[in-house]
Amino acid sequence: MKVKKIFLPESELPRQWYNIMADMPTPMEPPLHPGTGQPIGPDDLAPIFPMPLIEQEVSQERWIDIPEEVLDKYLLWRPSPLYRAYQLEQYLDTPAKIYFKNEGVSPAGSHKPNTAIPQAYYNKISGTKKIYTETGAGQWGSALSFSCALFGLECKVYMVKISFNHKPYRRIMMETWGATCVGSPSSETASGRAILEKDPDCPGSLGMAISEAVECAVGEETAKYALGSVLNHVMLHQTVIGLEAQKQMKIAGDYPDVVIGCSGGGSNFAGLMLPYVLDKINGKEIDIIGVEPTSCPTMTRGPFAYDFGDTGQLTPLLPMHTLGHNFVPEAIHAGGLRYHGMSPIVSQLIMDNLIRGEAIPQMETFNAGVTFARTEGFISAPETNHAIACTIREALKAKEEGKEKVILFNWSGHGLVDLAAYNDFNSGKLGDHELAEEEIQRALDDIKELPKPKQYKG
Amino acid sequence: MKVKKIFLPESELPRQWYNIMADMPTPMEPPLHPGTGQPIGPDDLAPIFPMPLIEQEVSQERWIDIPEEVLDKYLLWRPSPLYRAYQLEQYLDTPAKIYFKNEGVSPAGSHKPNTAIPQAYYNKISGTKKIYTETGAGQWGSALSFSCALFGLECKVYMVKISFNHKPYRRIMMETWGATCVGSPSSETASGRAILEKDPDCPGSLGMAISEAVECAVGEETAKYALGSVLNHVMLHQTVIGLEAQKQMKIAGDYPDVVIGCSGGGSNFAGLMLPYVLDKINGKEIDIIGVEPTSCPTMTRGPFAYDFGDTGQLTPLLPMHTLGHNFVPEAIHAGGLRYHGMSPIVSQLIMDNLIRGEAIPQMETFNAGVTFARTEGFISAPETNHAIACTIREALKAKEEGKEKVILFNWSGHGLVDLAAYNDFNSGKLGDHELAEEEIQRALDDIKELPKPKQYKG
Numbered sequence: 001m002k003v004k005k006i007f008l009p010e011s012e013l014p015r016q017w018y019n020i021m022a023d024m025p026t027p028m029e030p031p032l033h034p035g036t037g038q039p040i041g042p043d044d045l046a047p048i049f050p051m052p053l054i055e056q057e058v059s060q061e062r063w064i065d066i067p068e069e070v071l072d073k074y075l076l077w078r079p080s081p082l083y084r085a086y087q088l089e090q091y092l093d094t095p096a097k098i099y100f101k102n103e104g105v106s107p108a109g110s111h112k113p114n115t116a117i118p119q120a121y122y123n124k125i126s127g128t129k130k131i132y133t134e135t136g137a138g139q140w141g142s143a144l145s146f147s148c149a150l151f152g153l154e155c156k157v158y159m160v161k162i163s164f165n166h167k168p169y170r171r172i173m174m175e176t177w178g179a180t181c182v183g184s185p186s187s188e189t190a191s192g193r194a195i196l197e198k199d200p201d202c203p204g205s206l207g208m209a210i211s212e213a214v215e216c217a218v219g220e221e222t223a224k225y226a227l228g229s230v231l232n233h234v235m236l237h238q239t240v241i242g243l244e245a246q247k248q249m250k251i252a253g254d255y256p257d258v259v260i261g262c263s264g265g266g267s268n269f270a271g272l273m274l275p276y277v278l279d280k281i282n283g284k285e286i287d288i289i290g291v292e293p294t295s296c297p298t299m300t301r302g303p304f305a306y307d308f309g310d311t312g313q314l315t316p317l318l319p320m321h322t323l324g325h326n327f328v329p330e331a332i333h334a335g336g337l338r339y340h341g342m343s344p345i346v347s348q349l350i351m352d353n354l355i356r357g358e359a360i361p362q363m364e365t366f367n368a369g370v371t372f373a374r375t376e377g378f379i380s381a382p383e384t385n386h387a388i389a390c391t392i393r394e395a396l397k398a399k400e401e402g403k404e405k406v407i408l409f410n411w412s413g414h415g416l417v418d419l420a421a422y423n424d425f426n427s428g429k430l431g432d433h434e435l436a437e438e439e440i441q442r443a444l445d446d447i448k449e450l451p452k453p454k455q456y457k458g
Numbered sequence: 459m460k461v462k463k464i465f466l467p468e469s470e471l472p473r474q475w476y477n478i479m480a481d482m483p484t485p486m487e488p489p490l491h492p493g494t495g496q497p498i499g500p501d502d503l504a505p506i507f508p509m510p511l512i513e514q515e516v517s518q519e520r521w522i523d524i525p526e527e528v529l530d531k532y533l534l535w536r537p538s539p540l541y542r543a544y545q546l547e548q549y550l551d552t553p554a555k556i557y558f559k560n561e562g563v564s565p566a567g568s569h570k571p572n573t574a575i576p577q578a579y580y581n582k583i584s585g586t587k588k589i590y591t592e593t594g595a596g597q598w599g600s601a602l603s604f605s606c607a608l609f610g611l612e613c614k615v616y617m618v619k620i621s622f623n624h625k626p627y628r629r630i631m632m633e634t635w636g637a638t639c640v641g642s643p644s645s646e647t648a649s650g651r652a653i654l655e656k657d658p659d660c661p662g663s664l665g666m667a668i669s670e671a672v673e674c675a676v677g678e679e680t681a682k683y684a685l686g687s688v689l690n691h692v693m694l695h696q697t698v699i700g701l702e703a704q705k706q707m708k709i710a711g712d713y714p715d716v717v718i719g720c721s722g723g724g725s726n727f728a729g730l731m732l733p734y735v736l737d738k739i740n741g742k743e744i745d746i747i748g749v750e751p752t753s754c755p756t757m758t759r760g761p762f763a764y765d766f767g768d769t770g771q772l773t774p775l776l777p778m779h780t781l782g783h784n785f786v787p788e789a790i791h792a793g794g795l796r797y798h799g800m801s802p803i804v805s806q807l808i809m810d811n812l813i814r815g816e817a818i819p820q821m822e823t824f825n826a827g828v829t830f831a832r833t834e835g836f837i838s839a840p841e842t843n844h845a846i847a848c849t850i851r852e853a854l855k856a857k858e859e860g861k862e863k864v865i866l867f868n869w870s871g872h873g874l875v876d877l878a879a880y881n882d883f884n885s886g887k888l889g890d891h892e893l894a895e896e897e898i899q900r901a902l903d904d905i906k907e908l909p910k911p912k913q914y915k916g
Contacts, residue, residue: 001468001469001526001529001530001533003468004468004533004534005468005533007465007467009465010459010461010462010463011459068459071459072459075459075462075463076462076834076835076836077835087608105563106835107831107835107836107837109874146835149831149832149835150545150832150833150835168877168878168881169874169877172877172878172880172881172884173837173874173877175880175881175884176828176831176837176877176880176884177831177832178832370634373565373607373634373635374607374608374635374636375608376534377534377535377564377565377604377607377608378534378565379565379631379634416567416627416631416874416875417874417877419626419627419630419631419634419875420626420630422630422633422634423626423630423633426630426633426634
């Protein structure tokens with residue numbers, strides 16, 4: 001019998017996260033204050049994040065110790081298994097070997113707890129009693145709720161109201177873990193009330209939810225705010241994925257020619273690929289691909305520029321690939337990939353030609369997801385289907401070229417709380433979304449007047 | 459760091475199922491023909507089951523080889539991890555050591571594929587092209603759909619209509635795996651049409667859905683029927699759980715004093731405990747507990763008698779603990795535990811005092827499930843919450859007695875497709891269901907006139 005899954009013993013769980021900041025060929029440019037446009041320092045972030053996370057955000061140390069208490073909680077599901085996708089290979093009749101890292105085994109069903117756990121921990125030891133956050137479709141909100149339950153922290157989640165109303169399952173998960181979840185905009189904050197006054201039926205947006213969560217965190221002495229993607233410390237925590245994968249690929253006796261992850265804010269993609277970027281810097285040949293929807297083509301169409309993280313223009317300006325903070329992506333089902341910006345680390349690595357983006361339309365991703373479900377068994381999150389679709393493209397390319405190629409992708413989460421999306425697909429209601437060129441141009445105009453990074457690319 | 463999870467290498471996946479029939483202290487009494495009341499033979503079952511499964515149903519061989527093709531598919535998620543519930547122990551402040559076998563890691567999210575895979579396989583090699591089945595809340599239907607996808611078999615599932623209408627997620631899973639799922643009663647069968655003619659708004663029942671599925675299977679040359687619990691061959695396939703657990707407990711260096719599983723038809727409970735029953739027969743002291751809802755107390759209140767498997771009186775009569783084929787349990791959320799009967803193997807072992815039943819009310823089970831979610835992280839199926847509640851009872855008993863005790867329970871599945879139940883609990887809408895004594899007496903009256911097993915116990 002061929003080995004299907006490679007498990008690491010718990011003693012092999014990585015004891016340190018890898019900080020790519022120590023090895024970036026081009027140093028990252030600093031975040032800028034949203035009001036003054038000047039570089040911000042740790043103190044500017046102190047009202048919303050605990051100091052250990054701020055230190056990680058700017059750290060240049062290559063290896064950062066994972067605290068014992070975090071390792072202890074990671075063991076609830078980590079090390080996660082590495083799978084060989086024999087059944088998919090056979091179905092595609094490809095000479096490629098396909099491996100995937102299964103991050104769906106966590107209690108929240110995705111990679112998100114890899115950073116939610118340390119964020120809750122560092123808040124706990126810094127005296128935080130309550131964490132506020134926002135969530136779109138609910139993956140991040142549920143991961144943070146779960147993590148706060150383990151550390152005895154209060155958690156309140158502002159969930160974009162249209163999702164709050166239409167996708168109750170994620171809210172129920174949060175409540176089961178003891179968190180409070182309210183639809184945003186809400187009447188509980190000044191910013192929420194201001195929005196509701198103008199538009200009582202406002203469906204909400206991630207930008208509005210961020211404003212509500214940040215307002216609450218700033219207003220309470222022992223409360224903080226938490227973000228589930230984009231920032232450097234989030235990418236850092238996620239590297240546990242790639243560090244495990246490297247050990248497991250060694251056991252498998254293969255080295256990846258291609259490394260793939262879907263990329264919205266960039267965290268699951270970065271988590272798998274950052275340790276491989278170090279290999280690439282050291283001379284390995286690897287094609288590293290972040291996959292995004294054609295309807296929100298941040299990496300493949302967005303300039304590298306300074307932009308706000310939110311539509312409300314409250315967050316610092318970050319140097320990143322962005323479609324403009326006012327870009328409104330189509331209502332595709334991969335909610336986690338509908339973000340106008342991209343992690344500055346991921347963005348900088350694209351600028352340095354160490355990794356690349358690839359955009360795939362919605363129908364191709366769902367076809368890939370259904371193929372995967374009928375061969376490898378697991379039903380994937382709509383976001384994850386983007387990584388699968390790209391993997392299938394690469395496997396079929398290998399077949400055409402008659403090349404044996406090793407592909408490794410991140411199976412970032414299962415789709416059991418996203419089944420409504422599959423229902424739309426199965427019943428023929430789904431289609432591709434054309435990108436509205438005027439909309440993208442209009443959104444890009446909004447960032448023209450902002451400060452430019454040295455490496456600005458329009 | 460303490461070891462949290464014990465994984466077996468894939469090379470340690472059991473190569474044989476354990477057949478308790480070879481070791482039962484009291485031989486099982488035969489099923490009886492529903493019409494004649496005479497013992498039935500293999501030929502009577504041939505129209506609905508393929509011969510290899512019929513042979514397993516009556517086999518007296520102690521060990522039965524698991525085919526290579528089945529092992530191959532088991533590897534998609536097996537061997538499943540054994541967890542030590544440190545966080546729960548700490549929360550309960552108990553001297554007991556608590557272990558659980560995590561069967562929620564399968565693609566369908568429960569233990570059901572352990573038998574769905576071999577059933578699909580034996581059908582495939584016997585020339586079956588299409589399998590019909592019924593499902594209540596959808597666990598079994600989705601497991602069989604998944605398994606049929608892997609073996610290229612057609613699958614059609616009759617799903618109790620009220621669940622079909624109110625719980626679309628399981629249906630969507632089935633469709634994603636390529637199966638057809640229709641609400642029962644349907645207009646597609648004679649039995650369905652007969653019911654609809656009398657009552658066009660009939661909400662359906664498991665008994666009606668069985669009738670539709672069996673009617674279809676019998677009517678097509680290359681079609682068969684499949685059942686997800688109760689029968690001997692189903693219990694056999696599930697023993698892979700307990701056989702793995704025994705190896706893992708040995709690695710952990712502990713032997714269980716108590717073994718616990720929730721029990722509706724009996725398959726996940728049997729799967730974990732049957733190999734331990736052999737140990738008990740050979741002299742070990744173990745308390746083996748099947749947990750059922752107080753609102754459907756088959757094991758704790760039902761006589762041991764011959765009864766039909768369905769309300770329609772179409773199935774053979776089986777010797778079992780039963781509340782009568784017309785018993786209508788309350789609408790509790792643990793759909794998988796709302797069955798009037800119990801596996802004949804489980805029932806006979808209760809008669810022989812090798813195992814015992816325990817009934818727990820709904821609110822205690824959900825409280826246990828929420829405690830588990832906030833300590834061990836995972837959200838459990840409502841059925842599984844019964845096993846957790848019993849585990850907590852035993853752990854608190856150990857605390858009172860000041861005894862170190864080793865508890866092993868079967869975490870039969872996750873609750874991510876059952877979140878509506880948690881919503882009812884979280885929002886205070888849930889309560890306990892009083893057992894209607896008249897209803898149970900009325901239902902028991904229905905079996906008084908049926909043939910009696912030698913060991914009849916009223």
